[in-house]
Amino acid sequence: MKKLLALFLLGFSVGSMAEVCTSVIKDRSGYEWETFTRSSYSQQAACDQATYDCRGALSYGQSIGRYYDAACEIKFDRPNPYPNPTPYPTPLICQTDLVDYYGRTVRSFTAPGSSEWDACNTSDNFCKSELARNDSYGYRCVNRGLIGNRNDPRRPERTRTEQCSANRLDPAGMFIQSYFATATGPINSDVLGDACRRAISDCSREIRGRQTCNIAR
Numbered sequence: 612m613k614k615l616l617a618l619f620l621l622g623f624s625v626g627s628m629a630e631v632c633t634s635v636i637k638d639r640s641g642y643e644w645e646t647f648t649r650s651s652y653s654q655q656a657a658c659d660q661a662t663y664d665c666r667g668a669l670s671y672g673q674s675i676g677r678y679y680d681a682a683c684e685i686k687f688d689r690p691n692p693y694p695n696p697t698p699y700p701t702p703l704i705c706q707t708d709l710v711d712y713y714g715r716t717v718r719s720f721t722a723p724g725s726s727e728w729d730a731c732n733t734s735d736n737f738c739k740s741e742l743a744r745n746d747s748y749g750y751r752c753v754n755r756g757l758i759g760n761r762n763d764p765r766r767p768e769r770t771r772t773e774q775c776s777a778n779r780l781d782p783a784g785m786f787i788q789s790y791f792a793t794a795t796g797p798i799n800s801d802v803l804g805d806a807c808r809r810a811i812s813d814c815s816r817e818i819r820g821r822q823t824c825n826i827a828r
Contacts (some may be wrong), residue, residue, distance in 0.1 A: 632657035634665035636672070638681040644672075646686070658685055666723045673721045674737065683723075705730035706758045707738040712749030714804035727757055753801045775806035775826065777814040782821040789827065790814040 630653050636644040647665045651657040665683035672678040703724055708716045720737040724730025731754055738752035772795045779787045792809035796802040807826050814824035 630654040630657045632661045633686045634658070634661035634683050635686045636665060636669050636678055636681050637684050638678070643686075644678060644681060661685070670720070670722045670733070670737070674719060703727055703730045704758050705734045706755040707731070707734040708753050708755055708801075709738050709741055710751060710753050710801060710804065711747070714801050714808060717750065721758065731756065753804075755800065756797070773803040773806045775803060775810045777807070777810035777824050778827050779814050779817055780823050780825060782823075787822065788814075788817070790817075790824075 631648060631650045632654055633646060633648040635646050638644065645665070645668055647661045647668070649657050649660040649664065651660060662683055662685065669678055669681065669683055672681075703726065704721055705724065705727065706719055706721045709718045709720070710716050718738075718741065720734045720741070722730050722733035722737060724733055735752060735754055742750055742752055772793055774791060774793045776789050776791045778789050781787055790810050790813040792806050792813060794802050794805035794809060796805060811824050811826065818824065
């Protein structure tokens with residue numbers, strides 16, 4: 612009996628030392644969509660875990676069209692024990708699109724992060740996981756960069772130029788003519804896809820009968 616009482620008191624003591632923190636998905640109107648309460652050995656550790664789980668749910672929700680104007684916030688249900696708490700910085704948001712052979716967006720994935728690399732690496736991984744599950748021919752992941760800073764004049768947009776060619780073939784698959792096209796756009800956009808679509812368009816205008824146009828790889 613004494614041993615059971617001792618174990619009970621030990622469990623109560625350990626539990627009483629745990630700190631609890633809550634993070635919520637809240638939109639601009641103040642509505643709280645989801646709540647994540649986590650406990651740990653310190654409030655900072657509990658808040659880190661709650662924020663991590665909240666951001667994961669927020670990213671998934673945004674990838675399926677929900678929570679477009681929401682963000683994760685720490686919620687204090689009791690007086691803040693710290694007179695000057697360290698504010699959580701607003702995370703950077705990066706977007707990666709799953710596009711088909713023609714460059715059309717099939718699904719978008721967003722992810723928050725403390726840096727551009729962190730956010731974009733996470734959104735890329737979300738997209739690659741979806742790509743691996745479907746394994747659709749011609750599908751690929753295209754990183755769009757930080758979606759919250761595209762119009763920031765302090766961040767000059769970097770561009771790149773790509774070239775693509777298309778071949779016109781006869782019904783037997785024999786080569787007839789090549790068509791070349793170039794495109795220039797933001798470094799994180801599907802510039803190669805734009806160039807290939809232009810090359811295919813130029814080639815298609817010259818098709819006669821049962822001829823076909825293929826991208827030259």
